Amino acid sequence: xxxxxxxxxxxIASFVKKGFKEAGFVVEHAxxxxxxxxxxxxxxxxxxxIDIMLPGMDGLSIIDELRRHRNKLPVIILSAxxxxxxxxxxLQAGGDDYLTKPFxxxxxxxxxxxxxxxATNVPEPTGLKVGDLSIDLLRRTVTRAGKRIDLQPREFxxxxxxxxxxxxxxSKTMIMEHVWDYNFDPQTNVVESRICRLREKIxxxxxxxxxxxxxxxxxxxxxx
Amino acid sequence: xxxxxxxxLHKTLALKMTTWYVGVFALSFIVTFVVVxxxxxxxxxxxxxxxxxxxxxxxxxxxxxGGFDRIKEEMSIDTKGDEAEVSFFRVWKDxxxxxxxxxxxxxxxxxxxxxxxxxxxxxxxxxETIELPERDHSVRxxxxxxxxxxxxxxxxxxxxxxxxxxxxxxxxxxxxxxMILLGGPIGWFLAQRNLRGVQEVTKTATEIAKGSLDRRVxxxxxxxxxxxxxxxxxxxxxxIQNLIIGMREMTDNLAHDLRSPVARIRASAEMALNKDxxxxxxxxxxxxxxxxxxxxxxxxxxxxDIAEAESGAAKLKISQVDLVDLVVDAxxxxxxxxxxxxxxxxxxxxxxxxIQADLQRLQRVVANLLDNAVKYTPExxxxxxxxxxxxxxVHLSITDTGVGISSNELPKIFQRYYRCDSSRxxxxxxxxxxxxxxxxxxxGGEVEVESSPGKGSTFTVRLIRSPYVG
Numbered sequence: 001x002x003x004x005x006x007x008x009x010x011x012i013a014s015f016v017k018k019g020f021k022e023a024g025f026v027v028e029h030a031x032x033x034x035x036x037x038x039x040x041x042x043x044x045x046x047x048x049x050i051d052i053m054l055p056g057m058d059g060l061s062i063i064d065e066l067r068r069h070r071n072k073l074p075v076i077i078l079s080a081x082x083x084x085x086x087x088x089x090x091l092q093a094g095g096d097d098y099l100t101k102p103f104x105x106x107x108x109x110x111x112x113x114x115x116x117x118x119a120t121n122v123p124e125p126t127g128l129k130v131g132d133l134s135i136d137l138l139r140r141t142v143t144r145a146g147k148r149i150d151l152q153p154r155e156f157x158x159x160x161x162x163x164x165x166x167x168x169x170x171s172k173t174m175i176m177e178h179v180w181d182y183n184f185d186p187q188t189n190v191v192e193s194r195i196c197r198l199r200e201k202i203x204x205x206x207x208x209x210x211x212x213x214x215x216x217x218x219x220x221x222x223x224x
Numbered sequence: 225x226x227x228x229x230x231x232x233l234h235k236t237l238a239l240k241m242t243t244w245y246v247g248v249f250a251l252s253f254i255v256t257f258v259v260v261x262x263x264x265x266x267x268x269x270x271x272x273x274x275x276x277x278x279x280x281x282x283x284x285x286x287x288x289x290g291g292f293d294r295i296k297e298e299m300s301i302d303t304k305g306d307e308a309e310v311s312f313f314r315v316w317k318d319x320x321x322x323x324x325x326x327x328x329x330x331x332x333x334x335x336x337x338x339x340x341x342x343x344x345x346x347x348x349x350x351x352e353t354i355e356l357p358e359r360d361h362s363v364r365x366x367x368x369x370x371x372x373x374x375x376x377x378x379x380x381x382x383x384x385x386x387x388x389x390x391x392x393x394x395x396x397x398x399x400x401x402x403m404i405l406l407g408g409p410i411g412w413f414l415a416q417r418n419l420r421g422v423q424e425v426t427k428t429a430t431e432i433a434k435g436s437l438d439r440r441v442x443x444x445x446x447x448x449x450x451x452x453x454x455x456x457x458x459x460x461x462x463x464i465q466n467l468i469i470g471m472r473e474m475t476d477n478l479a480h481d482l483r484s485p486v487a488r489i490r491a492s493a494e495m496a497l498n499k500d501x502x503x504x505x506x507x508x509x510x511x512x513x514x515x516x517x518x519x520x521x522x523x524x525x526x527x528x529d530i531a532e533a534e535s536g537a538a539k540l541k542i543s544q545v546d547l548v549d550l551v552v553d554a555x556x557x558x559x560x561x562x563x564x565x566x567x568x569x570x571x572x573x574x575x576x577x578x579i580q581a582d583l584q585r586l587q588r589v590v591a592n593l594l595d596n597a598v599k600y601t602p603e604x605x606x607x608x609x610x611x612x613x614x615x616x617x618v619h620l621s622i623t624d625t626g627v628g629i630s631s632n633e634l635p636k637i638f639q640r641y642y643r644c645d646s647s648r649x650x651x652x653x654x655x656x657x658x659x660x661x662x663x664x665x666x667x668g669g670e671v672e673v674e675s676s677p678g679k680g681s682t683f684t685v686r687l688i689r690s691p692y693v694g
Contacts, residue, residue, distance in 0.1 A: 102521065104514075154556060180557055183584055185522075187656065188595045193560040215511040 001116065004048040005029045006036030006062065007078065008055055012101075016049065019105045020112075033057025037065055045073055047112050047119070052079045052088070060087055063096065074115045076108070095119070106169040106217050113168060128163040131210055131223040133202065135163050142202075149201050154179065158194055159202065162211070162221035171218035195219055237422070238415040245411035250404055257396045264392065268385045272364050273351055279378045280349055280368035283313075287370050295370075299325050309381070316375040330379070332356045336367060344369060353382075361386050421450030425457055437465050470639055477641030481653060482523065485516040519653075526655045530640060533585075533662035540582040540666060547577040547586075547618060551609055554590040561598050568606045577613050580690045585663040589671075592656040593622045593683050600626035601680070613689075617669075621684040628677035637673065660685075 003025045007013040013029050020027045028045075030036035033056035040048060040062070052059040059077050066073055077098040079088055088098050095118065097111050128135040132145045140156055142149045151159065157179045162170065172191045176182040185191070195211060203209040208224050286295050299313040303325040312330050315323040319341055327333065333356070344350060349368030356363055365379035421444075428441045440461060441454040492509050495501065532538035555569055562569045597607045605625035612619045629637060629644060636642045638661045643654040660683075661671045668688050675681035 102517075180553065182557070182587055182591070184588055184591075186557070186591045186595050187653070188558070188561055188598055190557050190561055193564055196564075197560050215515070217514065 001047070002026045002028070002043075002045045003112070004036070004040055004045045004073075005050075006031075006033065006040075006048065006054060006059070007051040008032060008053075009051070012051075012078075016105065016108065019109065023109055031055075033059070033062055037062050040066060040073060041069060041071065047116055048073050048075045049108070049112065050075055050077055052077050052081070063091075072119070074119045076111055076115060078103070104171055104217055106214070107171050107174060110165060110168055110170055110174060113165075128160070128166070130163050130166045130221055131208075132206070133163070133210055135160060144202060144206055151198075151201065155194065155198055155201070158198060159221075162219065166221045169214045169218050169220045174218070191219075238412065238419050241415035241419075242408060242411035245415070246404060246407040249407055250400065253400060253403060257400075261389075261392065261396070265389060268389065269364075272380065272382065272385060273366070276351065276364060276366040276378050276380060277349060277368070280366060280370065280376055283376055283378075284368075284370035287374070296323060299323075310383075311378065311380040313379075314377040315370075318373050319375075329358075330356065330363075331358050333379075336375075336377070340367065341375070344375065354379075418450070421448075421454065425454060428457070432461070437461070437468065473636075473642065474640050477643070477654060478527075481641055482520065485520045489513055489516045523653045523655065526653065526659055527640065530655065530659050530662045533659075533666040536666070538666065540585065542580050542582060544578055545581045545583045545586060547579060547611060547613075547620065548573050548575070550583070550586060550590060551611060551620065554587065554594055555609060557591065558594045558598055562607065565598065565601070565605075566603050567598060567601050570606060570608045572608065572610045574611060574613065577611055577618060579618055579687060581667055581687065582663075585666070589660045589663050589685060590620070590622075592660045593685070596656055596683075597622050597624040597626065597681075600624065602626065605680075616688060618687045618689065619684055620687070621682050623680060623682040625680040628679055628681055629673070629675040630677050634673065634675060638671070 001024070003020055005013055005016055005020075005027060007016065007029070008031050010031070013031065017027045017029055028039065030039050033054040035056070036048075036050065036054070037057060050059040050062055054062075057065075063075055063077070066075070075091070075096045077088060077091055077096065078101055079098055080101045091098050095115075097115055099108055099111060126136070126138050128137065133142070134144075135142050137160065142151055142156065142159060158175065161175065161178050172185050172189075175191050176185050195213075199209070199211050203211055210221055210223065212220050212222065212224075214220055283295050283298065286298055295315075303311060303313065308326040309329045311325075312327055312333075313323075313325045314321060314327075314333070316336075319338075321335070333354075340350065344367055349366050351364070351366050354363050354365060359381065361381055361383040363379050364382055365377060367375060367377050370376045425441050428439050431439045440458045443451055443454045443458070445451075489512075492512050496506070496509050529538070551571065551573060555571055559569060594607070594609075601607060601624045607625075608621075608623045610619075610621045610623070612621075633644050637644065638657050640658045641654040642658075657671075664671050664685055664687065670686050672684045672686065673681060674684075
């Protein structure tokens with residue numbers, strides 16, 4: 001996977017670059033808008049992470065230019081502004097995404113991966129498998145080691161979301177967003193409590209646990 | 225000092241008011257006088273002219289009855305003795321002067337010219353005002369035919385009329401003078417009296433500027449405009465004082481709540497400088513730092529959200545929202561947390577309840593209220609969510625069997641960063657209720673609270689079905 005970062009803040013750029021390299025990406029970096037645009041047009045990338053405020057040309061103009069050249073490169077915009085204007089919010093409708101600074105790298109990684117998955121048109125699976133856990137998305141049933149596990153609808157959504165991102169850390173905010181459609185994280189740790197219940201049903205009594213807590217960031221579903 | 229006062233005097237409102245008062249009064253008096261005087265002059269002149277024309281008609285009828293000798297006799301009687309100075313008569317026949325009364329005091333009378341004769345022969349009598357060299361006053365005179373060939377001139381002095389008008393004029397001038405002389409001091413006195421209230425307000429404002437914010441303007445019981453000013457001024461001061469007290473409390477709390485995470489981050493980073501710092505310690509440090517930073521960020525963002533909602537800077541994204549769905553989802557969200565504490569979450573909801581609102585903001589309002597309810601209800605308690613609606617408004621109440629809020633803390637719970645003594649031990653940033661209130665108010669609604677310590681609290685969100693969007 002080839003990734004282009006257009007970001008003028010060297011510290012953030014190197015932090016993001018390092019993270020993506022560790023995740024197995026080939027990363028190239030441009031520190032101003034014009035260089036970034038010519039790089040994006042000159043060679044083919046799978047995804048681009050673009051800061052909105054850039055010297056030369058701003059992030060949204062880069063996207064406009066790319067689309068004018070019929071370039072469908074999926075883009076994640078990084079915005080330091082808290083209140084997003086409609087154009088930035090409209091990115092999601094256009095198949096792109098945005099993230100506000102400061103962000104957790106895991107969140108950026110998850111969003112980038114989701115974007116690539118969407119862009120490469122992987123056919124919707126009918127089932128998910130993580131270790132000995134299998135999820136039937138059509139019948140909405142979960143089995144582990146051949147044993148049927150009864151889940152409440154919300155618990156099913158949660159395990160489905162974790163399984164779809166298996167091996168990748170998902171933050172509490174991402175869980176709130178995708179499982180409950182809430183764009184904030186309540187003070188009381190409702191997600192933790194759900195995960196706790198889920199662990200009771202999925203991990204308890206089975207060998208190695210599948211649900212892992214990553215302190216300070218979120219949760220990951222993976223085989224150890 | 226005195227000179228300075230004198231110098232400032234011409235700038236004072238009292239002097240301006242007095243000047244205006246006297247000026248406007250004098251001007252209106254002068255206008256009235258001019259109008260009345262002109263009317264009187266017109267009436268006096270009209271009366272004189274009517275008299276003169278009547279004389280012509282009387283003598284004309286006498287001439288018909290008694291002939292020329294009869295009118296001569298009549299004219300002589302009219303100008304007998306002192307009367308000779310008051311009026312005179314002249315008669316022409318075929319444009320030749322044939323008779324005059326005693327003209328000794330009427331020197332300088334001119335012969336009428338031919339044009340006058342021609343004009344007169346065509347019709348109406350002619351009235352004239354003439355000046356005679358030996359007389360101090362003007363003379364009003366009329367020419368008129370008393371027979372086909374006989375012309376009569378009657379003249380009368382305007383002495384009486386002019387003296388009357390002059391006396392009248394002097395009288396008016398006198399009154400005007402008295403008025404200006406008396407009006408000044410009276411106006412000054414009235415202005416001073418009225419402005420005393422303003423001076424009080426100024427005095428108080430000056431004292432407040434020096435730092436004593438608890439000062440208030442004394443309010444008299446007059447119920448006049450100045451009392452309203454004083455009352456408005458005082459209520460403004462109350463509001464400012466409350467805001468300042470609130471702000472002071474907020475900054476105190478903010479300082480504490482923002483500094484604590486920073487202090488923790490700093491402390492753990494400092495510990496990392498210690499020689500004995502091992503590999504797992506580094507992981508803990510990184511994790512702690514991330515968590516503390518997230519907490520700080522949440523507080524900053526929430527504070528900004530509240531400020532935006534309160535100032536009206538945040539635009540609501542209004543859409544059709546079914547509150548029943550929203551409440552069901554929110555309860556679902558807190559279900560497991562409640563179960564963990566053996567709290568029963570009871571809902572009493574209608575089938576549907578649609579309103580125009582900002583979904584995401586209302587989600588946060590309901591979640592924050594449920595969050596508090598779960599947090600402050602001890603194990604085994606219950607939380608009841610009740611949704612009632614009528615045509616205009618919707619009432620959502622969340623009742624818990626928690627610790628409750630004491631009556632002296634009740635007014636403060638919606639303040640930013642305020643935390644009740646009993647809540648200090650719980651995780652939280654003291655922003656939840658402020659945010660809920662700010663968001664509900666942005667919808668044109670209100671959050672109300674009832675509580676009895678030890679028994680529990682009820683938070684009620686009142687929303688109007690179609691809010692104004694400011």
